[in-house]
Amino acid sequence: MQLFAQKGTTTKTILFTSLSLLLLACGNNQQQQVQAPLTDVDFLEIQPATAHEEKKYPGSIEGSVNVDIKAQVTGYLDQIYVSEGDFVQKGQSLFRIKGDVYKQQVNNSQAFLKAALATEENARIELEKIRPLVAGKVVSQLQLQTAEANYASAQAQVAQARAALGSSEINAAFSLIKAPVSGYIGRIPNRIGNLVNPADATPLTTLSEINNVFVYFSLSEADFISFVKDRKAGEGINTVELIIADGTLYDHKGKLEIASGNIDRTTGSIPLKAVFPNPDKLLRSGGSGKVILRKTLPSSLTVPMSSVKDIQNKYFVFTLADSNKITMKPIEIAGKSDNNYILKTGLKAGDKVAINRIDALNEGMVVKPDHLRTQQAN
Numbered sequence: 160m161q162l163f164a165q166k167g168t169t170t171k172t173i174l175f176t177s178l179s180l181l182l183l184a185c186g187n188n189q190q191q192q193v194q195a196p197l198t199d200v201d202f203l204e205i206q207p208a209t210a211h212e213e214k215k216y217p218g219s220i221e222g223s224v225n226v227d228i229k230a231q232v233t234g235y236l237d238q239i240y241v242s243e244g245d246f247v248q249k250g251q252s253l254f255r256i257k258g259d260v261y262k263q264q265v266n267n268s269q270a271f272l273k274a275a276l277a278t279e280e281n282a283r284i285e286l287e288k289i290r291p292l293v294a295g296k297v298v299s300q301l302q303l304q305t306a307e308a309n310y311a312s313a314q315a316q317v318a319q320a321r322a323a324l325g326s327s328e329i330n331a332a333f334s335l336i337k338a339p340v341s342g343y344i345g346r347i348p349n350r351i352g353n354l355v356n357p358a359d360a361t362p363l364t365t366l367s368e369i370n371n372v373f374v375y376f377s378l379s380e381a382d383f384i385s386f387v388k389d390r391k392a393g394e395g396i397n398t399v400e401l402i403i404a405d406g407t408l409y410d411h412k413g414k415l416e417i418a419s420g421n422i423d424r425t426t427g428s429i430p431l432k433a434v435f436p437n438p439d440k441l442l443r444s445g446g447s448g449k450v451i452l453r454k455t456l457p458s459s460l461t462v463p464m465s466s467v468k469d470i471q472n473k474y475f476v477f478t479l480a481d482s483n484k485i486t487m488k489p490i491e492i493a494g495k496s497d498n499n500y501i502l503k504t505g506l507k508a509g510d511k512v513a514i515n516r517i518d519a520l521n522e523g524m525v526v527k528p529d530h531l532r533t534q535q536a537n
Contacts, residue, residue, distance in 0.1 A: 197527035198519060202479050202511040203463070204533045210459040210496040213451060215402070218376035218433070220446040222367030224340050229363060231333040232256060233356035236349055245344045247366070250337050253344075254363055256355065258334030265331050268324035275320040279313035286310045342368035343443070367444040372437045374401060375418060376450045377428035389454060399433045402449040403442070411436050415452075460506055461499035461534075462490070466514045476506070477513040477520045485513070485524045 234256035241253050286306040292298040345365035349355060355363065378386060390397070401409040413435035422429045433450050435442065442448075468475045473489060480486040490505030506512070511531065513520060520526070 197483075197525060198516060199529040200479075200485075200513050200520070200526045201515045201530040202528055202532075203466070203514045204509060204511050204531060205460055205462060205506060206508055206534045207458040207460060208534060210456045210461050210494075210499070210501050211453055212456050212494040212496055212501055213453050214382070214494060215449045215451055216376040216378070218374040218401075218448055218450045220442050220444060220448060221373045221375065222342065222369040222444040223371040223373060223434075224342060224366075224368035225444055226339055226342070226366040227362035228253060228336060228338075228366055229357060229359065230254075230256060230336070230355040231357055232261065232330050234258065234260070234334060234354070236351050236353045236355055239347065239349075239351060241344050241347075241364075243344055243347050243364075247338045247341065247344060249339065249341045252335060252337055254336040256334040256336070258331055261327065261331040261334055264327040265324070268320065268327040272317070272320035272324050275313070275316040279310070279317045282306070282310040282313035336363065338366060340366060340368050342366045343440075345444075365444075369437050369440060369442065369444060372435050372442045372444070374413065374433040374435060374448060374450055375430055376433070377423075377426070377430050380422055380427050380429070383422070383429045386452075400451040400453075401433070401435060402451060404447060409435065409442075409448070411438075413450075456494075456496075456501065459493075459496075460502040460508065461496055462502060462506070462512050463514055464495075464498055464500055466512050466517060467492075467500055468517055474500075477517055478506070479511040479513070479526075479528060483525055483528060485520050485522065485526055487520075487522045 236254060237257040238255040239253075240255070241247055241251075247253065286303075286309075289298060289303050289306045293300060293303045343366070345367065347364045348361055349363060397415050399413050399415050401413060403409050413433040416432045416434060418430040418432035462476060466476055467490070468477075474492055475487050475489055478486050478488055488505055488510075490500075491503040492500045493503035494501040511528075513526075
């Protein structure tokens with residue numbers, strides 16, 4: 160019995176010792192956690208300032224005049240007077256279609272006109288001969304009326320022959336295709352000897368006048384309504400800029416115009432047109448770029464883009480609350496201004512926003528504010 164009593168006492172002693180060591184370890188861990196240094200965080204106190212909103216829209220470039228050059232008569236392509244990429248003046252010869260058949264049509268029309276003129280002259284002579292005979296009652300009035308009708312018919316035949324001649328001459332002229340405007344020649348898909356006709360889907364070439372170019376882009380319905388309101392209030396953007404295909408800013412500014420009066424039902428957007436001067440012929444029809452729309456927004460709240468956390472397409476910032484605790488706040492973004500987001504909702508003037516170490520911050524976390532600066536007006 161004494162042996163069992165000793166064993167029980169030893170077991171209790173071991174349990175007590177183990178429990179004491181465990182509590183001591185927990186206490187040490189808690190002490191270590193309490194003593195862990197706080198995270199140093201820089202904060203920005205946001206204040207209303209003037210923001211310059213910037214929005215970019217993809218656009219397609221077209222010449223101020225774009226003409227599809229097509230054959231107006233059927234025939235074999237006989238001559239090509241220009242090369243792809245050439246600049247041509249209005250009225251300059253571009254193509255010639257083999258026109259022998261049209262020349263023959265002109266000759267036939269001329270012969271028919273001569274015959275009609277001869278018939279007209281005979282009818283006139285006959286009429287002049289009958290008139291005095293009717294006056295002298297040598298022939299009847301009916302014969303005079305017949306002569307007059309024959310003369311009128313001959314005159315109509317002459318008019319018809321003249322019209323046929325004019326038509327054949329026009330067709331013959333169409334065999335030589337000239338530039339309707341000045342501009343740059345596009346691709347020429349046909350070669351000498353190809354049969355061409357007015358029904359061809361592919362034009363002989365395209366001609367673009369690019370002293371000024373149009374850059375077409377689209378605004379959403381909401382953006383368009385905002386644009387119209389701003390323009391009506393005198394705050395709209397009529398001067399625009401362009402980022403060209405190599406990523407650089409185009410040297411010249413453009414003017415904004417509305418390209419359509421209707422909103423596309425399928426896309427919910429409306430096309431706009433920016434007109435840019437193109438003195439160096441750098442921009443070409445068929446190119447692309449990004450149109451930049453800017454406007455000034457007074458008394459706006461902005462936050463640096465680097466201070467915003469994006470979680471599943473929702474945006475958050477970390478603000479400093481009482482007792483140096485972190486609060487995570489959702490925000491809505493209205494636009495961009497340089498490296499800042501323009502706020503729509505979520506913050507108010509005087510809020511202090513964390514501007515660094517945002518990946519290490521969490522809701523309710525206690526931090527050590529390191530530097531606090533106030534946002535300056537732009």
